[in-house]
Amino acid sequence: MSRDDLLRKNYQIVSSVTRQAMEHSPDAILVVVSNPLDAMVQTALRASGLPKARVVGMAGVLDSARMRAFIAAEVNVSVDNVHAFVLGGHGDDMVPLPRYSTVAGIPLPDFMSEEAIARIVERTRKGGGEIVAYLKTGSAYYAPSAAIVEMVDAILKDKKKILPCTAYLEGEYGVDGLSLGVPVKLGRSGVEEVIEIKLTPDEQAALDRSAAAVRELTEKIGV
Numbered sequence: 001m002s003r004d005d006l007l008r009k010n011y012q013i014v015s016s017v018t019r020q021a022m023e024h025s026p027d028a029i030l031v032v033v034s035n036p037l038d039a040m041v042q043t044a045l046r047a048s049g050l051p052k053a054r055v056v057g058m059a060g061v062l063d064s065a066r067m068r069a070f071i072a073a074e075v076n077v078s079v080d081n082v083h084a085f086v087l088g089g090h091g092d093d094m095v096p097l098p099r100y101s102t103v104a105g106i107p108l109p110d111f112m113s114e115e116a117i118a119r120i121v122e123r124t125r126k127g128g129g130e131i132v133a134y135l136k137t138g139s140a141y142y143a144p145s146a147a148i149v150e151m152v153d154a155i156l157k158d159k160k161k162i163l164p165c166t167a168y169l170e171g172e173y174g175v176d177g178l179s180l181g182v183p184v185k186l187g188r189s190g191v192e193e194v195i196e197i198k199l200t201p202d203e204q205a206a207l208d209r210s211a212a213a214v215r216e217l218t219e220k221i222g223v
């Protein structure tokens with residue numbers, strides 16, 4: 001099955017499942033996991049008719065957990081000391097942000113060589129594929145499940161927790177009318193706020209490329 005075939009097939013499944021869920025739970029908050037993630041979040045948003053705050057996608061929590069693990073292994077410290085920051089779509093164009101990633105509060109560029117950072121950024125981008133290559137017939141399940149639990153816990157317990165999630169943007173980060181991975185505040189209303197951070201021109205250009213890749217998919221399926 002080509003990527004386009006998969007896009008169209010999952011578009012049909014996610015649209016249909018969302019409409020059925022809405023019949024029974026019209027006030028739900030939807031946490032979308034299906035791939036291609038950002039395009040499927042937008043599919044669920046359109047199919048549900050829910051306000052944008054109630055449709056959110058899981059990818060950034062997983063991608064930043066992977067980045068944290070890779071950093072911790074590289075510098076041989078507890079993963080508890082590491083914070084990692086990933087923006088953008090859940091694909092090869094995702095935007096890991098070393099400047100906002102820290103080891104015990106120290107920004108990554110002050111802690112690791114440029115070469116090591118570049119290796120970790122690349123491995124983070126390809127993390128999903130790395131697991132699929134090991135499993136052969138399926139994709140990652142343990143870390144994605146833990147990421148979903150963290151998001152649902154933040155919503156159910158109204159934690160107001162800032163997590164990287166896919167949310168519908170209307171001008172934030174210069175992106176309009178597209179679901180994309182950004183830091184958001186998650187609480188009982190769903191996406192309660194999109195947190196905007198300052199990006200360098202290079203980081204903004206990388207985010208723009210990632211947004212363009214997601215928009216190509218949403219335009220193909222007309223969502």
Ligand SMILES: NC(=O)C1=CN([C@@H]2O[C@H](COP(=O)(O)OP(=O)(O)OC[C@H]3O[C@@H](n4cnc5c(N)ncnc54)[C@H](O)[C@@H]3O)[C@@H](O)[C@H]2O)C=CC1
Nearest residue numbers: 013017033034035036037058059062090138139140141144
């Ligand atoms: N956002 C993320 O970070 C991640 C996303 N994923 C994505 O999550 C999705 C599911 O992955 P897995 O659970 O590993 O796949 P899986 O193959 O284990 O499960 C898919 C399920 O969908 C059901 N299904 C198939 N066609 C259906 C239909 N027409 N209506 C209703 N249900 C249908 C199947 O019966 C099966 O239970 C995939 O798109 C995968 O790429 C997986 C891991 C991480």
Ligand SMILES: CC(=O)C(=O)O
Nearest residue numbers: 035127128131139140
């Ligand atoms: C399957 C997938 O999207 C992941 O493991 O990142």
